[in-house]
Amino acid sequence: MATIVMFNGESAHNVIRDRVALDAKLFEARGHEVMVIDLSNLQSLRVPRQIDLFIGYQGWGRDIKLGDGSLLVERFGCPYAVMLGDHPIQHAARIEELPGNTVLFVASREHRTFLEQALQVQLDIRLFTSTVSASAPLPAVERDLPVLMVGQAMAPDDFLAGHKMPEQVRQIIDECLERAARNPHADPVADYMNSGYSRVLDLVGAPASAIQVGRLVDLAARYQYRWSYVQELRKLPVTFVGESWVAMKRQSGDAFNALPSLPYEELPGLYARAQIGLNLFAPYFDFHERLLDMMVQSAVAATAKTSWLSELFDFGTELLALPDSPADVAGWLDDALSDQQRLAQIGARGRAKVQADFNDETRIDRLLELVDEAAPPAVWAHG
Structure with missing residues (x-):
């Protein structure tokens, strides 16, 4: 003992x-x-x-x-x-x-x-x-939400506009974000520490302030990754959950549905209604508890495929790999939703995997x- x-x-x-x-x-x-x-x-x-x-x-x-x-x-x-x-x-x-x-x-x-x-x-x-470990599975209900995404969305420029900084610092952040857009699997904060930290330190003088810029790079890169997919997903009948979606000004061609934020303990009930649940965390995060919470409710989780996630799960049979290019997401979703039997099988296998290995x-x-x-x-x- x-x-x-x-x-x-x-x-x-x-x-x-x-x-x-x-x-x-x-x-x-x-x-x-x-x-x-x-x-x-x-x-x-x-x-x-x-x-x-x-x-x-x-x-x-x-x-x-x-x-x-x-x-x-x-x-x-x-x-x-x-x-x-x-x-x-x-x-x-x-x-x-x-x-x-x-x-x-x-x-x-x-x-x-x-x-x-x-x-x-x-x-x-x-x-x-x-x-993390998965929440308890709920009884089966009608899966009336073909595609679900939980989480707020914001254009990275809008996020950064809320933070005052010298123009030279903003330029360094933008450089990191440009490289992150080209290679979302690479950690943009590591890039910042290698290519921008010392330059920012020369500008701001305090190490704590230069680290704070690194935090902004991380958050802005997350928003950027999600926003790149949102521009395609908003044209589809996807259900987004979060106050930013409810308040978002509609554009021509928008077809998404918006639900307000829910208490954390009510999210499993929402996942139980989803056929496909999207995890739009940037790939350099690898794992997120949202994967488990969706999978244990038999929703088919879709996320960026990384080397470590490939060791934890079998992509294609236990969950789906999100297309690397946002431009491909519409056709990919059409194909996935067209085979309801396959989705049901993946959902069942994903649930079994989580219950066995992530309890x-x-x-x-x-x-x-x-x-x-x-x-x-x-x-x-x-x-």
Whole structure:
């Protein structure tokens, strides 16, 4: 039996808070003792005599200090498992604060490469879909939404217009976005760190400000990738979900349907109504939990095909590969929707795959296996 300390903080829609509570129960079911530290209430903190593993989503708990000034997560010589749910540039400041006993989990090969090469992080970095598992499958309902896409949309120029910056900085961002448009599988933030960071630093003077520009490159590249497909998808009877769609001014030829944003917990019901669910996250993100949430409801997920996703899933039988060119998406969707039997088979296989390989039990077991690999045997033994 091991003693595991988990940190709980604030998260959008309480998704991570709920995940911590669930994980604690799963660890306890495996015979471990679990202590959850709520970061909003540290006054009554009582530290166990021995701790074998710390777990902090998004780096939670990394800065808690004990009375002698030492870091709690370093006190016991055990691993500190940190799961990042976004591009590392969005967490650059906290990553810099992570202690040497950190085992860092990311869900993208590009993100791991970015940590190692661009940020030169000298930590144990593990590739794993550690932060997510599928929601529970719902009873079958009529699939009255042929094509569904959940998420906001914005032209990258409109996004960047909301951020004041010197003209030279905007030019550097535009250069990165131009290259990202030509090769959306490459990480545009890594490109920025190689080709633009030092130039921006000369202009703005502060490293934190230059890193902030990298964050803008990441967000603008995401919007750009999605927007390139949206320009074709909006001409089709696709159902978009998000306030930006409801407010979007219609153009001649538009055929899309728009639904307002839904609470996070209501999205599975929407996925259960979809025949095809589009994941329009840029390829350099590799994995996104939306894939699992769509697939477990037997919706056929469509996403950019990457090398790592090809190791996790069988494209063509468990999910579909989104065309690399947005110009091809209309014909591709017509072909996919014309074969309802094939869609039903892919949806069923995708659901079976997720239920078998991406359930909470397998996720927790794999997490413990990776911690075993990273930690000295004398420090951590969960068997």
